[in-house]
Amino acid sequence: MNKGLLWLLFSFLFLAGCGLLSSTDPQFSREKYDRWYDKEEYQKALNHVNERLESYPEDPLLWNEKGYILINMEQYSEALVPLEKAIEIDAESDSAYNNKALVYNETGEYEQAIVAAQKAIDLSEEEPEQFINMGNALSFLERDEKALEYFNKALAIDANAPYAQYGKGVSLYFLGKYEEGIPYFENFLHSYPNDIDALWYLVYSHDTLGDYMETIPYLNQIIDHQNDNPINTMDYKGLMLTYAGKWDEAATVYNGIIEQYPREAIGYYGKGVLQIQKGQTDNGLQSLEQAVSLDNSLKDTAYNDPLLSSVYQHELFKSIVE
Template sequence: MDKNTQGIVYMQEGKFEEAASLFNEVIEKNPNDPVGYINFGNLLMHMKDFEHAERFFSRATELDANAATAYYGLGNLYFEQSLYQPAQQNFQKAMELGLEESDVYYMLGLTLQNQEQFKLSLPYLLRAAELAPDDEEILFFYGLSLAQANHLKDAKATFENVIGMNPEHSDAYYNLGIISIFEENIDGALAHFNAALRIQPDHLLAANGKKNIVELLKEKDR
């Protein structure tokens, strides 16, 4: 196992000092290789040291203007700080340079979603879901963008698929409850909110949704 790979293993294990030591050795031995800088940048990201992480990612792009993963790292760095415009630009740059992984499509989709560009986010989240069909988180956020773009029928089917993958996904049940309200299916909405609360008793949105429906049903009975 080379030092870069071992450093990544240390980072995944939370052994940040050991990882930093190895990545530093890699950079000292190969100062013109962007890989060491990218890995060190990712480590600093994990440590929430955004200022220094940006320097390492930027240095990697100076060494290799086609280092797609460096731009992806910058995208993540800006996203973590809610700087969505520069995050979007860097994710797009990574894709232009040939990074074809579910994560970059997913993160670009989330970046657009956070800018309330729901329709624009859809093709990226869909592509992410195609590349990682077993990832329930990606599928859920694709469903969320569908709902936010008023594609309720497709959103409903997507949330149902999420529950098929994970029957304990409280947020999927909550969103199905909201869609049921739009469909004027009050009983269905109540059932979905109850399911969300069974899984997550402190789900405030589901609790509020249930409260509103119970009050509505009381009004009807008067």
């Protein structure tokens, strides 16, 4: 599995340790900014903080807030300027250092993220976010054992911190400890029930463990909430049902794919594999032939598919894959 693709979730945003900074702006309101963030009205928040900075240019919390707003707007390089200004004014701003670590994680500068996160940790060990950001950077660098240590430290501060739960699950997954990681993804889903990445980790974990039917509820949830074409997830569901010996249910899935996507090869391929598993060899090979006619690259897939080993020597199969 590609860690980079499945760690898109770690684009989460937080303003760590903001309570440790004091604002000189009497109109500063944490609740006001939070309402803007909740509604994703980032430009309104940016306009407001810029206006307040005109009156209070030496307020580190306002500069830190500006950096955080720009992070939300995915203007990561621009965010570093106000964050550095916040640190220039208040060198003890663990929040600004932590937000710098978040920027570096987003831009792929993981070694710099480690330096910034460590500075935030040195300044304050009372918040879980610094440890989460450190764990993220280490995980992206494939230093999963070390990353696990920091996610555990975050959980020692807040046992219910969702992203620490998620990070620990990811670290355990890439350490091959699939069964141990499952409860952490499940705990994370209590806070973010439709998070696609966490759902996929649970699917892959149960698949690797051979618990094929355990994947089905998660795959159904992914299908229900995918905004793009769910055909590949539907195919995965059919494959899991096939492995589990639930052939009638798998047939329903593949027939549904063919009905919805009659010009896509994947439905015919899955149906063919299933028919061959059920001993319907001639029908199965005809389905495979139709799949290959729609997508010639499936020849290689079929040639190496262990579920088709029973027909490797069949003349029609040979003609399909040659």
